[in-house]
Amino acid sequence: MGDQELLNELRQFVQERDWAQFHTPANLAKSVSIEAAELLEQYQWSDEADPVAIAHELADVLTYCLLLADKLGLDSEKIIRDKLEITKAKYPVEKSRGRSDKYDQL
Helix, strand or coil: CCHHHHHHHHHHHHHHCCCHHHCCHHHHHHHHHHHHHHHHHCCCCCCCCCHHHHHHHHHHHHHHHHHHHHHCCCCHHHHHHHHHHHHHHHCCHHHHCCCCCCHHHC
């Protein structure tokens, strides 16, 4: 299934339930954060987590991210690739390999 096919399926899911009225950019951004917190909750007391629960929570985060990008008229693949180029410039391999320092500390 391609990205466009998945996005169309998500749009249809939302449309069938008449949920677009609730999907303002602010509400979708809040939902990303809420679902990300639920993902993090899976690791609250241990570095071990149920892989099925992780997959479900991660799917929720990704779904809201895709819906938000779509609502804003952004191409998810393009914005990720654009940001990757910026990040590559900030973290050149020769300076950052094996290090977790922030770019201004390299």
